[in-house]
């Protein structure tokens with residue numbers, strides 16, 4: 001069956017093509033009426049897991065260049081970084097709307113006054129309607145969330161969970177607990193801020209069931225979006241040394257795509273799937289090299305879901321309106337802020 005036949009027979013409601021899960025690009029186009037592009041920025045933050053506040057080593061998979069899909073230069077002022085990257089995007093999509101994405105390291109790791117200095121020019125820019133900020137669960141203070149939520153903009157906070165298993169969290173030197181991530185999500189829901197959780201599949205000693213458990217955690221704590229990544233072995237990281245030592249194996253593309261489909265099937269249909277694979281820094285990537293073919297991975301996921309006659313949420317057992325366990329404040333809105 002060709003692609004157009006797959007589109008016609010697609011039963012998943014939050015899609016206008018053959019995707020059987022809710023992509024971020026579909027969501028943003030429907031919310032803002034135009035193609036949107038996240039513009040990565042480097043605001044010069046560091047990370048408490050690297051500067052010694054929590055640890056010096058960092059997460060074992062994180063290169064010293066920082067987290068994120070691309071390494072960004074901090075040489076230019078933020079507004080110039082934003083404009084230059086937006087101009088570049090406009091060569092490809094002339095009408096695309098830009099979304100500043102504070103990506104490098106932990107972008108709330110500073111006193112409130114410093115954070116206000118960094119974010120206010122973007123929050124007060126009438127052309128900017130949405131801002132994304134990547135950070136750690138242990139770097140998110142209520143005074144910041146309360147302050148930023150007062151702006152009439154869509155604010156997204158991205159948090160790394162990687163795995164809901166605290167043993168794995170210790171093994172990768174994450175430096176915070178799964179409970180910390182739960183508390184951060186409560187805080188974001190309390191102030192009506194959008195949330196996105198990052199998961200990594202194929203972490204050392206995690207089997208299929210443990211990775212499914214991380215997806216189940218997301219069904220319970222209901223971030224608005226998730227990013228699913230394959231673990232990348234990046235040069236000079238601790239985890240790559242362990243891998244090259246033969247301490248653990250990585251999933252192959254077939255195993256990964258099958259697992260992603262299994263995860264998508266149990267996630268709520270309303271949740272946005274911002275990614276199903278990441279882009280490592282190709283020049284620093286040791287393995288797995290199949291992750292460099294992103295389209296092949298995405299196509300394989302589409303094909304598996306189609307062949308299974310399945311889609312995101314087909315086997316979701318959690319009602320969106322179901323209460324979140326240990327909710328510290330019954331007034332906190334559960335469910336998805338992002339639902340269109």
Ligand code: SF4
Pocket residue numbers: 047048049050057058059062063066067105106136160
């Ligand atoms: S929290 Fe992010 S930036 Fe910090 S060490 Fe871990 S992956 Fe790297």
